[in-house]
Amino acid sequence: MSELQKNREYSVLFIGNSYTFFGDMPTETFEKVAKASGYDVKVTSVTSGGYTLEKFADSADKHGARVDEAINGKKYDFVIMQEQSQRPASDPKKFINGLCALYNKVENAVGKAYLYATWGRKAESGDLAEAGWTSRYMTDRLAASYTVGGEKIGAEVAYVGLAFADIYENHPDIDVYNPDCSHPSAIGSYLAGITLFAKIFGVDPRTIDFDASFDKNDTKIVKEAAYKAVFEEQTILSEQKEDILKILSEN
Numbered sequence: 001m002s003e004l005q006k007n008r009e010y011s012v013l014f015i016g017n018s019y020t021f022f023g024d025m026p027t028e029t030f031e032k033v034a035k036a037s038g039y040d041v042k043v044t045s046v047t048s049g050g051y052t053l054e055k056f057a058d059s060a061d062k063h064g065a066r067v068d069e070a071i072n073g074k075k076y077d078f079v080i081m082q083e084q085s086q087r088p089a090s091d092p093k094k095f096i097n098g099l100c101a102l103y104n105k106v107e108n109a110v111g112k113a114y115l116y117a118t119w120g121r122k123a124e125s126g127d128l129a130e131a132g133w134t135s136r137y138m139t140d141r142l143a144a145s146y147t148v149g150g151e152k153i154g155a156e157v158a159y160v161g162l163a164f165a166d167i168y169e170n171h172p173d174i175d176v177y178n179p180d181c182s183h184p185s186a187i188g189s190y191l192a193g194i195t196l197f198a199k200i201f202g203v204d205p206r207t208i209d210f211d212a213s214f215d216k217n218d219t220k221i222v223k224e225a226a227y228k229a230v231f232e233e234q235t236i237l238s239e240q241k242e243d244i245l246k247i248l249s250e251n
Contacts, residue, residue, distance in 0.1 A: 001202045001230075001231065002202050003201060003202040003203055004039070004200075004201050004202060006038045006039055006040075008040070009040040009041070009042060010034075010039060010040065010041045010042070010077045010078070011041075011042045011043075011044070011074075011075070011076045011077050011078075012026075012030070012041060012042070012043050012044070012076060012077065012078045012079075012080065012200075013044050013045075013046070013070060013071070013076040013078070013079045013080070013106070013109075013110065014026045014030075014043065014044070014045040014046070014047065014079075014080050014082075015045075015046050015047070015053070015056050015067060015079065015080070015081050015082070015102065015106075016047050016051075016080070016081065016082030016083075016116060017047060017048060017049055017050055017051045017082065017084060017085070018047070018049045018050070018183055019082055019085055019116075019118050019183065019184065019192075020045070020047050020080075020082050020116065021045065021047040021049075022178070022183050022184050022188075022189050023184065023185075023186050023188075023189030023190070024189075025184075025189040025190075025192055025193045026043045026045045026193075027043055027045075028189075028193075028212070029189060029190050029192070029193025029194065029197075029210075029212065030043060030193040030196055030197055031043045032210055032212075033193060033194055033197045033208055033210045034197055034201065036208065036209050036210035037197075037201070037203055037207075037208060037209070037210075039201060044070055044074075044076070046063065046066045046067050046070050048063045050084060051063055051084065052083060052084045052087060052094070052098055053081060053083050053084075053095070053098035053099050053101070053102045054094060054097065054098030054101060054102075055098075056098075056102050057098060057101035057102040057104075057105050058101075059105075067102075067105065067106065068105075071105075071106055071109035071110075074109055075109055075110070075111075076109060076110045076111065077110070077111045077112065078110065078111060078112050078113070078114060078200055079106055079109075079110040079112075079113050079114070080114045080115075080116050080158075080196060080200075081099065081102060081103070081113065081114070081115055081116065081155075082115075082116035082118065083095050083098065083099065083118075083146075085118050085182065086127065086131075088117075088141075088142050088145035088146055088149070089120075089131075089133075089138055089141040089142050089145060090131065092145045092148070092244045092247050092248060093247055093248055093250075095145060095149065096145075096148065096149055096152060096248060099115075099149045099152070099153060100152060100153060103153045103155070112155075112156075113153060113154070113155035113156075114155055114156050114157070114158055114196070114199065114200060115146045115149055115150050115155050115156070115157045115158065116158055116160060116192070116196060117142055117143050117146035117147075117157050117158060117159050117160055117161050117162075118142055118160060118161050118164075119135075119138075119139050119142070119160065119161035119164035119165060119168075120133065120134070120135040120136060120137065120138030120139035120140075120141075120142065120161065120165070121135060121138060121181055121182050122135060122168070122177045122181035122182070123135050123181075124181050125181040125182060127182070135165070135168065136165060136169070139161045139162065139164070139165045140236070140237050140240050141240050141244075142161050143157075143159055143161055143162060143234070143236050143240075144236050144237060144240035144241040144243075144244050145244050146159075147236050147241060148241060148244050148245060148248070156199065158195055158196045158199035158200070158229075158230070159195075159229045159230075159234055160191070160192045160195045160196065160229065162228075162229045162234060163191055163195050163222075163225040163226050163228070163229035164176055164184075164188065164191065164192075164225075166225040166228060166229070167191065167221070167222060167225050171221050174187060174218050174221060174222065175187075175188075176188035176191055176222075186212075186214075187214050187218060187219075187222060190212050190214065190219075190222065191222045191225065191226060194208055194222070194223060194226045195226040195229055195230060198226055198227070198230045198231075199230045204227060204231070205223045205226040205227050205230070206220075206223045206224060206227050208223060
């Protein structure tokens with residue numbers, strides 16, 4: 001993966017929900033990290049809490065209409081799409097259908113599509129208990145579903161969830177979760193932003209000169225997790241992927 005050239009402006013469209021807008025990630029991390037790395041980046045976001053890609057694809061929906069407005073007469077270098085946080089794991093068929101519908105809607109307005117693969121809930125979350133999942137199982141299932149979705153539409157996947165799991169499992173003193181056990185904390189949003197930036201621009205996140213006032217040792221650890229999620233080969237559990245594909249093949 002090579003770094004993108006710096007002597008031009010890049011336009012990026014984010015479409016997602018609260019996992020995207022928490023901590024103002026598109027502007028407060030992604031855009032600022034890009035600029036600190038020498039890139040001229042302009043970010044546009046269409047987000048709403050709890051929203052699905054299916055709703056964003058629907059022009060009759062008020063936020064789907066916002067997507068229409070954002071792409072009307074515009075051309076973006078990249079679009080980053082993020083599904084409702086449970087749907088790719090709990091209902092992969094609806095996720096894939098919504099993803100395809102949204103991509104069909106924005107395809108002519110963007111150069112390249114990326115999927116923002118999110119993470120499993122924190123262990124204490126009631127959602128995990130209700131589903132009978134562990135945090136890691138949910139993270140892996142999300143990753144597998146996003147992988148299938150990316151293959152379906154020809155998009156690359158930024159495995160933010162795997163970077164999250166790395167910190168959660170190996171550095172529990174760095175709390176990447178909001179107290180609700182679901183959304184990202186401030187440093188969790190930072191991790192999401194640098195992982196997405198590294199994936200799209202091909203920049204080693206360990207070299208990023210933007211720490212957003214976090215503890216320097218913490219940011220070093222978080223940057224390493226982002227690096228591994230982007231630049232090291234990811235082994236998505238074949239069993240999970242096969243199960244997703246089986247569900248999609250069912251009528």
